[in-house]
Amino acid sequence: MDLLRIATAGSVDDGKSTLIGRLLYDSKALDDDVLLAVEDASRRHHGDYVNLALVTDGLRAEREQGVTIDVAYRYFSTPNRKFILADTPGHVQYTRNMVTGASTAEAVLIMIDVRNGVVEQSRRHAVIASLLGIDRMVVCVNKMDLVGYDEGAYEAVRSSFIPLMRRLDVDDATFIPMSALNGDNVVEPSANMPWYKGDPLLAHLESLPAREGLDSLPLRMPVQYVVRPHREEYHDYRGYAGSVASGVLRVGQRVRIMPSGAESVITAIEAPWGAVDEARSPDAVTVQIADDIDVTRGEMLCEADGGPSMAQEFDAVVCWMDERTALRPGSVYRIKHTTRSAKAVVTDLVSLFSITSLTGEPDADMLSLNEIGQVKLRVSAPLAIDDYTSNRVTGSFILIDEGTNSTVAAGMIGEPGFAFSVPAG
Amino acid sequence: MTTTELERLDVQGLVDLDDSSESWHLRALEAEAIHIIREVVAEFDRPGLLFSGGKDSAVLLHLAVKALRPANLPFPVVHIDTGHNFPEAIAFRDRVVERLGLDLVVGSVDEAIASGFIPTPPSPSYSRNRMQTPVLLETIRRGKFTAVFGGARRDEERSRAKERVYSVRDEFGQWDPRNQRPELWDLYNGSIGFGQHMRVFPLSNWTELDIWRYIAEENIDLPEIYYAHQREVFEQDGMLMALSPVMQPQRGEPVVVRSVRFRTVGDMTSTAAVESDAATPEAVIAETLTTRISERGATRADDRTAEAAMEDRKREGYF
Numbered sequence: 061m062d063l064l065r066i067a068t069a070g071s072v073d074d075g076k077s078t079l080i081g082r083l084l085y086d087s088k089a090l091d092d093d094v095l096l097a098v099e100d101a102s103r104r105h106h107g108d109y110v111n112l113a114l115v116t117d118g119l120r121a122e123r124e125q126g127v128t129i130d131v132a133y134r135y136f137s138t139p140n141r142k143f144i145l146a147d148t149p150g151h152v153q154y155t156r157n158m159v160t161g162a163s164t165a166e167a168v169l170i171m172i173d174v175r176n177g178v179v180e181q182s183r184r185h186a187v188i189a190s191l192l193g194i195d196r197m198v199v200c201v202n203k204m205d206l207v208g209y210d211e212g213a214y215e216a217v218r219s220s221f222i223p224l225m226r227r228l229d230v231d232d233a234t235f236i237p238m239s240a241l242n243g244d245n246v247v248e249p250s251a252n253m254p255w256y257k258g259d260p261l262l263a264h265l266e267s268l269p270a271r272e273g274l275d276s277l278p279l280r281m282p283v284q285y286v287v288r289p290h291r292e293e294y295h296d297y298r299g300y301a302g303s304v305a306s307g308v309l310r311v312g313q314r315v316r317i318m319p320s321g322a323e324s325v326i327t328a329i330e331a332p333w334g335a336v337d338e339a340r341s342p343d344a345v346t347v348q349i350a351d352d353i354d355v356t357r358g359e360m361l362c363e364a365d366g367g368p369s370m371a372q373e374f375d376a377v378v379c380w381m382d383e384r385t386a387l388r389p390g391s392v393y394r395i396k397h398t399t400r401s402a403k404a405v406v407t408d409l410v411s412l413f414s415i416t417s418l419t420g421e422p423d424a425d426m427l428s429l430n431e432i433g434q435v436k437l438r439v440s441a442p443l444a445i446d447d448y449t450s451n452r453v454t455g456s457f458i459l460i461d462e463g464t465n466s467t468v469a470a471g472m473i474g475e476p477g478f479a480f481s482v483p484a485g
Numbered sequence: 486m487t488t489t490e491l492e493r494l495d496v497q498g499l500v501d502l503d504d505s506s507e508s509w510h511l512r513a514l515e516a517e518a519i520h521i522i523r524e525v526v527a528e529f530d531r532p533g534l535l536f537s538g539g540k541d542s543a544v545l546l547h548l549a550v551k552a553l554r555p556a557n558l559p560f561p562v563v564h565i566d567t568g569h570n571f572p573e574a575i576a577f578r579d580r581v582v583e584r585l586g587l588d589l590v591v592g593s594v595d596e597a598i599a600s601g602f603i604p605t606p607p608s609p610s611y612s613r614n615r616m617q618t619p620v621l622l623e624t625i626r627r628g629k630f631t632a633v634f635g636g637a638r639r640d641e642e643r644s645r646a647k648e649r650v651y652s653v654r655d656e657f658g659q660w661d662p663r664n665q666r667p668e669l670w671d672l673y674n675g676s677i678g679f680g681q682h683m684r685v686f687p688l689s690n691w692t693e694l695d696i697w698r699y700i701a702e703e704n705i706d707l708p709e710i711y712y713a714h715q716r717e718v719f720e721q722d723g724m725l726m727a728l729s730p731v732m733q734p735q736r737g738e739p740v741v742v743r744s745v746r747f748r749t750v751g752d753m754t755s756t757a758a759v760e761s762d763a764a765t766p767e768a769v770i771a772e773t774l775t776t777r778i779s780e781r782g783a784t785r786a787d788d789r790t791a792e793a794a795m796e797d798r799k800r801e802g803y804f
């Protein structure tokens with residue numbers, strides 16, 4: 061059994077919760093007592109229909125207001141795959157929570173009500189998913205029962221979404237006509253839509269390749285912790301503990317330690333299940349090296365050639381997540397990048413992105429809550445970085461406000477994977 | 486087997502636990518948990534691990550040992566002894582502490598009652614579920630813990646499904662669900678202010694079934710009461726409660742001997758048993774695959790009281 065992390069997004073009432081409820085129920089991940097409690101609560105909150113949104117809206121405030129505020133995580137599995145589903149709020153006001161849920165996802169489900177077509181929110185979800193490097197999108201064209209399962213209605217939605225997919229350079233977009241309410245094309249193929257030749261949603265999710273391509277990237281292993289047993293039998297032992305972010309780590313391999321640039325050879329790799337000759341993402345390992353070099357937390361084991369860039373100044377896309385303050389040129393934060401922390405100053409706000417019109421506003425003077433833009437940063441110590449588009453681990457960072465300790469921004473090093481144009485005029 | 490049971494088996498499949506490709510997802514969950522544990526140990530000056538003697542905390546401890554080996558665990562395990570624990574859970578705690586040479590910090594509800602720190606409960610069988618929260622918070626304060634690991638899982642309950650892996654508690658130990666920090670990629674923000682502490686949940690993404698598959702695969706020791714055994718029980722509100730000094734039939738319910746096991750192990754006053762013949766982890770997995778009742782629904786009297794019972798207790802500082 062393998063593992064696939066997915067995120068869902070959709071506007072209010074497009075049927076996201078109904079779909080998740082159905083996926084959970086049909087894959088038997090929703091137990092009877094939970095369902096009974098939901099039926100019971102539905103009667104109390106709304107009235108006559110079973111509101112599966114109550115399964116996922118876990119907080120009192122969410123149930124009272126009938127909106128999803130924060131990400132909820134759900135789990136279901138088929139014989140071959142466990143799914144971790146981050147159910148994210150669709151509303152623009154909770155964009156930061158959508159970014160939280162989508163940051164770890166490998167695929168995203170975008171819900172669209174076939175009657176409303178592609179609305180601004182659907183565009184926003186696709187753009188944010190794409191900025192986060194999720195290149196597998198599944199567009200669920202929902203409520204087909206309300207348009208008589210009409211192929212033309214589905215085609216209209218599909219063809220109006222395709223230009224956006226092209227624009228975002230998404231190469232794996234799949235459209236599925238469905239009725240989440242009746243279960244058409246969710247788990248079972250739909251008898252009502254014989255014209256649709258693709259897989260139902262669950263089968264499609266099962267067939268997506270998981271964790272693709274990480275092995276073929278250059279080796280990156282940020283050191284998290286130095287293991288030094290204070291015991292006689294381990295007198296000279298020093299183990300470097302960390303998770304392999306990309307590439308393959310091998311016993312006998314020559315590695316360069318960044319940022320010091322020192323080189324050594326891997327002599328032993330300990331995985332959770334014992335000594336191994338090779339390790340790859342996402343293995344959490346402890347390695348030993350041949351030379352007596354002082355490696356510390358925050359350094360990174362890399363390929364002897366093909367290492368990351370060492371940079372103290374770089375461009376990044378940031379999503380601002382703080383409601384109390386705004387990002388402005390000159391603001392100073394703490395940056396956490398892999399296992400390394402430093403100070404960071406914003407030297408320039410290059411552009412404020414309009415997520416819906418895909419344009420960049422060059423003259424903006426700040427980024428407020430839920431806004432996304434391109435910035436230049438200078439950091440107090442060099443970081444071993446890659447572009448986010450080539451490596452999600454070594455290309456991502458967070459900014460922390462040292463006054464409040466809040467996480468105020470999500471950052472992606474380099475330029476976005478697609479261009480924001482400068483608005484005309 | 487009923488049709489639903491067959492369907493469920495068919496959907497989830499019984500995996501061969503020895504074949505590593507079959508359990509790749511467990512390796513991924515294990516790696517994620519170890520990554521989190523190492524981040525905490527590297528960034529917090531005084532971590533502790535909440536060890537209840539239950540299966541989730543047994544798995545958590547197992548992972549912590551793996552994360553840091555061959556070094557010994559550089560932090561203590563913390564147990565909140567409610568005075569209503571199953572004796573088997575206490576015995577298990579002591580044998581694990583002994584085997585691994587751990588530091589054990591105990592916060593005792595009985596002592597807190599005796600010293601007047603918390604009010605005397607109205608009766609010996611009165612649930613100690615809420616009473617343990619002040620004791621937990623005081624134990625964290627006295628131990629000067631800046632981060633405590635807990636074994637909570639998001640699949641247990643819907644307010645837990647919303648909680649971050651790193652969950653900040655204010656100086657009163659409270660959780661503010663409406664104001665959680667964004668949590669991105671695997672970049673955890675460990676910054677806390679004076680008096681605050683972090684609760685950290687490395688098993689967030691594990692389900693009950695993942696826990697059991699991992700226990701089977703790794704041969705993790707558990708209290709015996711997780712497996713089927715003969716026990717004196719009586720039925721209360723549709724749940725099978727174990728007969729004990731603090732749990733006696735109140736309305737003359739008959740006491741019977743049944744083959745039972747526990748799906749969760751909390752207090753004797755709030756944890757119910759389920760009828761079962763499953764005597765091995767593999768048999769428990771087979772049962773878990775066919776059951777249609779959630780872990781907490783089957784066994785926790787404490788969550789049945791209100792729609793938001795868990796959320797309310799968590800806000801106050803509960804586990």
Ligand SMILES: Nc1nc2c(ncn2[C@@H]2O[C@H](COP(=O)(O)OP(=O)(O)O)[C@@H](O)[C@H]2O)c(=O)[nH]1
Nearest residue numbers: 071072073074075076077078113203239240241
């Ligand atoms: N007719 C029809 N109604 C649907 C379908 N999916 C969802 N709904 C209804 O649309 C409404 C909003 O659905 P919900 O799942 O709560 O939407 P969310 O806000 O996206 O989570 C509810 O009344 C659902 O019963 C569908 O496929 N067909």
